[in-house]
Each structure stands twice: as C-alpha cells, then as structure tokens.
Amino acid sequence: MQYSVSKEYLGLSVEVIIDRPLGSKHPGYHYEYPVNYGYIAGTLSPDGEELDAYVLGVNKPLDRFSGICVAVIRRLDDRDDKLIVVPEGYTISEEAILAATHFQEKWFRSELVCEPTKIST
Numbered sequence: 607m608q609y610s611v612s613k614e615y616l617g618l619s620v621e622v623i624i625d626r627p628l629g630s631k632h633p634g635y636h637y638e639y640p641v642n643y644g645y646i647a648g649t650l651s652p653d654g655e656e657l658d659a660y661v662l663g664v665n666k667p668l669d670r671f672s673g674i675c676v677a678v679i680r681r682l683d684d685r686d687d688k689l690i691v692v693p694e695g696y697t698i699s700e701e702a703i704l705a706a707t708h709f710q711e712k713w714f715r716s717e718l719v720c721e722p723t724k725i726s727t
Contacts, residue, residue, distance in 0.1 A: 612687035615657075615678070615689055616675055616676070618674070619673070619674055619675075620659070620675050620691055621646070621670060621671070621672045622642075622644045622646060622659045622671045622673070623646075623669075623670055624668045624669055625645065626642070626643040626644065627642055627643075627667035627669070628641055628642045628668070638709075640706070641707070642664060643659070643661070644659055644671075646689065651685070651687060652685040657689060659688065660679075660688055660706065660707050661673065661692070662691070662692050662696075662698060662702070662703065662706050663692040663696040671691065673692050673696075674694050675689045675690065675691050676690055676691070677703055678690065678718075679703075679707060679719075680716055680717050680718075680719055682716055683715045688711075
C-alpha cells in the first residue's frame with residue numbers, strides 16, 4: 607500500500623466508511639461527533655492509518671457515504687490530513703467547513719485546501 611496524497615482527491619468521488627456516525631462518542635476522549643466521520647478504505651496516510659474524512663451536508667447518522675471531496679484539512683503539526691466530503695452538487699463555504707470540524711480540529715494547526723468550484727465564498 608502506498609501513502610495517499612490527500613490533495614489528489616480534490617474534486618473526486620469517494621466512498622467513506624463511517625466508523626464514528628453523527629451523535630456517537632469518541633472512544634478515548636468521550637466528546638460527541640456532530641458530523642459523520644470515517645475513512646477511505648484501501649488508502650494509507652502518513653500516520654500509518656487509512657485517510658480520514660468528515661462527511662458534511664448530511665444530518666443523520668450513516669454507515670457509508672459516497673460523495674465529492676471538496677476540501678482537505680492539512681494538519682501542520684500532525685501527520686494526518688482529513689478529507690471534506692459532501693453530497694454531489696452540494697456547495698459549502700470555507701467558514702462552514704471550519705465551524706463543522708472545529709470540535710476536533712481546534713487542537714491542531716492546519717490549513718484548508720479547497721476545490722474552488724465546490725466552495726462558496
């Protein structure tokens with residue numbers, strides 16, 4: 607298995623396996639997930655695990671989700687990028703992405719890399 611280059615997923619359709627559905631608790635830190643969170647099977651990120659993804663724009667717990675990767679959160683102080691995946695045709699702002707992922711990303715320095723045609727300004 608090779609390491610995934612997360613920016614290469616921008617604009618692509620991906621399937622997310624949800625291992626932490628909306629409303630579930632983190633197993634170690636016990637905070638609640640306000641969004642669906644999972645991984646892309648068959649990938650490998652620099653942290654040695656599969657590439658993680660936040661699913662935004664869906665307000666019910668999921669097991670799997672197929673959507674479009676519109677952005678990547680590149681953690682600058684950690685080896686773990688996060689894809690932002692939304693339903694096809696869904697438009698989301700950078701501010702909305704940052705607000706939706708703040709519950710977990712607040713602990714890291716990061717930058718948001720976006721697919722310009724899928725992000726509203």
